[in-house]
Amino acid sequence: MLRCEGCRIRVGEFVLELDRLQVASGEHCLLVGPSGAGKSLLLRAVAGLVRPEAGTVLLRGEDARDLPPEERGIGLVFQHYSLFPHLSALENVAFGLRMRGAGRREGREQAEAILERLGCVHLAGRRPATLSGGEQQRVAIARALATGADLLLLDEPFAALDPSTRAACRLELATLRRDLGLTVVEVTHALDEAAVHADRVVVLDSGRIVADGPLGALSTSVPHLRAARALGLENLVPAAYVDGRAGGWFHVPPSLVKVGPPGLPPLHSSLVLGGTVETAENLGPVSRVRLRLDGPGERVGFVGFAGPETAVPPGSRVTAQFSRDSVQHLHE
Amino acid sequence: MAAAARWRTAWSAALLPLGACILIGLLLLALATLGARAAQDPPALAAAAVDPAVWSAIGITFAAAGMAVALLALFGTPLAYLMARTRSRSLPLVEALVDLPLVLPHTIAGLLVYLLFMRNGPLGAPFGAIGLSFEDAFPGIVAAMLFVGIPYYVDAARDGFAKVPVELEEVARTLGAGRGAAFARVALPLAARECLSGAVTAWGRAVGEFAAVIMIAYFPLVISTLIYTRFTQYGLSETVAIAVVLLAVCGTVLVLLRRAAARLWRPDAQM
Numbered sequence: 001m002l003r004c005e006g007c008r009i010r011v012g013e014f015v016l017e018l019d020r021l022q023v024a025s026g027e028h029c030l031l032v033g034p035s036g037a038g039k040s041l042l043l044r045a046v047a048g049l050v051r052p053e054a055g056t057v058l059l060r061g062e063d064a065r066d067l068p069p070e071e072r073g074i075g076l077v078f079q080h081y082s083l084f085p086h087l088s089a090l091e092n093v094a095f096g097l098r099m100r101g102a103g104r105r106e107g108r109e110q111a112e113a114i115l116e117r118l119g120c121v122h123l124a125g126r127r128p129a130t131l132s133g134g135e136q137q138r139v140a141i142a143r144a145l146a147t148g149a150d151l152l153l154l155d156e157p158f159a160a161l162d163p164s165t166r167a168a169c170r171l172e173l174a175t176l177r178r179d180l181g182l183t184v185v186e187v188t189h190a191l192d193e194a195a196v197h198a199d200r201v202v203v204l205d206s207g208r209i210v211a212d213g214p215l216g217a218l219s220t221s222v223p224h225l226r227a228a229r230a231l232g233l234e235n236l237v238p239a240a241y242v243d244g245r246a247g248g249w250f251h252v253p254p255s256l257v258k259v260g261p262p263g264l265p266p267l268h269s270s271l272v273l274g275g276t277v278e279t280a281e282n283l284g285p286v287s288r289v290r291l292r293l294d295g296p297g298e299r300v301g302f303v304g305f306a307g308p309e310t311a312v313p314p315g316s317r318v319t320a321q322f323s324r325d326s327v328q329h330l331h332e
Numbered sequence: 333m334a335a336a337a338r339w340r341t342a343w344s345a346a347l348l349p350l351g352a353c354i355l356i357g358l359l360l361l362a363l364a365t366l367g368a369r370a371a372q373d374p375p376a377l378a379a380a381a382v383d384p385a386v387w388s389a390i391g392i393t394f395a396a397a398g399m400a401v402a403l404l405a406l407f408g409t410p411l412a413y414l415m416a417r418t419r420s421r422s423l424p425l426v427e428a429l430v431d432l433p434l435v436l437p438h439t440i441a442g443l444l445v446y447l448l449f450m451r452n453g454p455l456g457a458p459f460g461a462i463g464l465s466f467e468d469a470f471p472g473i474v475a476a477m478l479f480v481g482i483p484y485y486v487d488a489a490r491d492g493f494a495k496v497p498v499e500l501e502e503v504a505r506t507l508g509a510g511r512g513a514a515f516a517r518v519a520l521p522l523a524a525r526e527c528l529s530g531a532v533t534a535w536g537r538a539v540g541e542f543a544a545v546i547m548i549a550y551f552p553l554v555i556s557t558l559i560y561t562r563f564t565q566y567g568l569s570e571t572v573a574i575a576v577v578l579l580a581v582c583g584t585v586l587v588l589l590r591r592a593a594a595r596l597w598r599p600d601a602q603m
Contacts, residue, residue, distance in 0.1 A: 049502050069505035076506040082499040086521050095517070096507030147507055 001025040001151060001183040002046060007055030009038075009045045016041050016207040018055065023200075025150075028177060028184040030194050030215075033204035033230040039187040042204070043153045046185065048072050059151070070099070072151075075144025079156040081136045083128035089139045090115065090124035096147035111146060118142045118172070134165040141173070145180070152177075154186040158193075166190075170197055191215075191232055205230040224331040225249045234303045241295040242271060242327065249330040256326040257304030259289045262317040271327065273320045275302060280312040287312055291320065363579070370576045373569050380573035389558040390581055396470060396554065397538035400477035401531050404485040409527065412489035413519065417498070434483045442547025445476045449548060472549035477538035484537050488530025492523030528593040532586070539582060 007018040016038040023029045031039040044050045046057070048069035057064045059072060083092050094102075094111035102110065115121040120138045128136055137157060144152060158166045174197040177184055188194040195201065195215045203211040203218070211218055211227035222228040228236055228251055235257065239248040266272040275291035278301070286305045289312050293300045304320045306312045370377050380386055415426060433441050449456040449466035456466055466472035496519050504514040520527075542556035550557060555578050563571040 044502070047502070047506050049505065068510070069502070070508045070510055072506070074506055076503055078499050078503070080499075082497065082503045084500060084504075084518055084522075095504070095509075099504075099508035099513060099517075143503075143507065149506075 001027070001060060002185070003056070003058040004046075004052075005056045005058075007045070007052045007057060009041060009050055009052045011041060011050065014038070014041070014207060016045070018042070018209060021202065021209060021212075023183060023185055025183055026177075026181055027200060028174075028186065028198045030191065030198045030201045031185065031187045031204060032189070032191050032201055032232070033210075036206075037204040037230065038207045039204055040155050043076070043155050043185065043187060046151075047074055047076050047153055073147075073149055074151045074153055075141075075147070075149035076153045077137075077140045077144050077155065077157045079159050081128070081140035081157070083131075083136055083140055083143070085128050088125050088127055089120070089131065089135075092128070092139055093143045093146050096143060100147055111142075114142045114146045115139070118176075132165075133161050134169060137161065137169055138172070141176070145176070145182075150180075150182060152182050152184045154184060156187050156189065159189065166193065170194070173197070189232075201231070203227050203230045222251065222328070222330065226332075228330055234301075236330070237293070237300055237302065238295075239329075241273065241293055241300060247332075249332065251328045251330055252322050252326055254288075254303040255305070257302070257320050257322045259287075259291065259304040259306035259312065259318050259320055260310050262319055264319045264321060266321060269324050270321050271324055273302065275318060275320060277312050277314050277316050277318055279314060280306070289318070291318055293320075366572060366575060366579070369568075369572045373573065376569050376573040377576060380570065380577050383574075385553070385558065386555075386574055386577055389553045389555040390578065392470065392473070392552050393539055393554040393556075394585075396473040397477055397535050399474045400481055400538045401485070401535045403474070403478050404481050404534055405527070405531060408482065408485045408530075409489055409520070412486045412527075413493045413515065413523075415486070415490045416493035416496075430486050431483045433480050438480060438541065438543035439547065441480050442476055442544035445472075445479050445544060446548045449475050466548060468549050468551045470549070470552060473545050473552070473554055476544040476548055477541055480541055480544050481534035481538050484534040485527075485530040488533065489523060489527045492526025492530075493519055495526070496522045525593060525596045528589075528596060532589045532593060535589070536582075536586060 002021070002023040004018045004021040006020075007016070009016040009018075014036075021042075031042060033039055041050065045052055046059075048064070048067055048071075052065060055065075059067070059074075064072060083089075084095065087095065090108060090111050093115055094107035097107040097110050098104070112121055112124060115124055118138050118141065120135060120142065123131060123135055123139060128139070131139065140157070141152075158169055161169060170193065173184070176182060177197075186194060186198070191201070198215065200213065201211070201215045201218055202209055205226050210224070210230055211222055218227075218231060222231060222233065225236065228249075233251060234254050235252045237250045237252070239250055242250050262274065264272065274294040276294075277289055277291050279290045281288040286307060287310075288303065289306050290301060290303050293302050302320055304322070306318070310318070312318060411430070415423065415430075436444075446467075447453055449459070449472060451457065451460055451465070451467060459466065459471075464471055466475055500518050500522070501514040504518045505511070509517060540556060541554075542560065545554055546557055546560075553561070555574075559571055559574055559578070562574060
């Protein structure tokens with residue numbers, strides 16, 4: 001569906017360089033990374049709103065580098081939805097249809113049909129200022145899809161919603177994607193939530209792709225520290241804390257760390273680190289514990305899970321135990 | 333301490349309305365003084381109200397001001413849009429150039445217009461070749477009003493376009509609108525309120541223009557020129573009567589235009 005090769009996109013002093021990015025048809029690809037990494041710029045370049053200085057952009061197998069946004073057949077939804085405030089919800093959805101030559105009545109009928117499909121036809125006559133965040137988000141997606149776009153570019157579209165509305169909207173998007181065969185490229189900071197329905201994660205940092213792959217594989221096999229940080233992974237520990245080595249870093253997935261009382265003997269092929277509890281979040285059968293590791297350097301935080309048998313009040317001494325196999329060495 | 337705090341609160345609460353009242357009071361006092369002066373000579377007021385020369389001057393003034401504003405909207409709207417959307421190092425220079433008529437004495441503005449549009453001026457000569465003369469002619473009045481109105485319209489319209497998030501136009505582009513359609517269907521309607529407000533202010537400025545107009549076109553008489561000639565020929569009494577007629581007409585038109593602008597779309601408007 002989308003392929004970028006050797007693309008260099010410059011906006012002012014910032015340069016985004018994409019050696020290779022490929023999104024298959026029907027795929028839901030997440031773009032993650034710290035603020036200023038170039039995620040939104042990448043979406044704008046795919047939408048044709050910014051022209052790459054060099055490289056190739058292929059959309060549906062065809063060169064799209066010189067194709068204007070109106071001819072790309074894509075839908076774009078921003079964080080604040082960018083509904084046209086002077087038009088009703090129905091007129092917003094009909095906008096693209098009218099721009100593509102539909103008559104007034106035809107446009108209205110088709111817009112009503114897609115609003116019906118998204119369960120928000122009752123909002124047709126209302127202006128965006130009178131809609132809730134979730135309603136605006138639905139109308140924005142209806143508008144993006146009304147023109148028959150098969151590639152949806154989403155720039156943090158759920159960030160302004162409350163958690164329950166966000167979850168409902170994500171589910172609706174996943175259903176739409178499946179039913180309509182959509183390809184979705186989504187910029188997000190909420191990786192945990194977004195990953196539930198996504199196929200792939202592309203990690204950007206300082207204008208470059210630093211990791212690319214299925215989330216499950218990435219979280220246990222990030223290639224280097226920069227990618228791990230951009231991915232927002234927890235438990236990034238200097239090697240000196242784990243095996244006394246001077247250089248390098250390690251990553252241990254929090255789900256594989258068991259927090260226990262102090263003085264616990266290490267199990268076979270396990271590593272044990274001592275630390276002090278900073279916070280503990282009761283999740284029912286287990287507690288998610290954030291502790292400060294004892295160690296040679298500056299304060300290092302570490303996250304693991306404690307069973308009901310372990311008391312974890314803040315300030316108490318504990319051990320964090322994990323298998324040597326779960327430790328992943330990271331290049332700087 | 334509590335008494336001092338109460339005193340400060342009461343003083344701050346009184347300060348705002350007091351400040352507002354001073355300017356409103358000044359304007360009302362000016363109108364009342366004019367009205368009182370006109371009331372001393374009712375026959376002059378009645379004569380001015382039916383004087384064909386007065387109504388001819390009002391007609392010429394309104395027509396020229398309307399045409400100047402129409403031309404401002406035609407050429408000033410794209411300029412304002414580009415100024416709002418451009419991030420260029422030369423933008424401050426363009427902004428200063430647009431605001432130049434604001435800081436120039438209007439006689440100098442009139443001089444510039446005269447130099448441009450006189451018979452052998454850089455614009456007057458080619459227009460003269462196709463039969464359009466500016467010296468002592470209606471087009472000259474329009475040119476002078478247009479020149480002094482540029483900052484009033486362009487600045488207001490630019491502020492309007494700057495308030496329209498660029499994302500709205502970008503979304504419009506992805507929905508199938510070309511650059512022109514995104515401007516016409518999204519940016520322009522959303523900035524219409526400020527554009528109309530700028531047009532009303534520029535129209536008001538044009539109607540009141542005197543110095544710039546007489547430099548190129550003393551005739552046909554616009555209302556400000558008529559008042560000046562009557563003042564120098566007949567004195568205060570007749571001038572006051574014409575001023576009252578003009579105030580009544582201009583005040584009515586201004587109120588109607590402001591009400592029309594207020595009825596335009598607002599972001600928080602409910603359907």
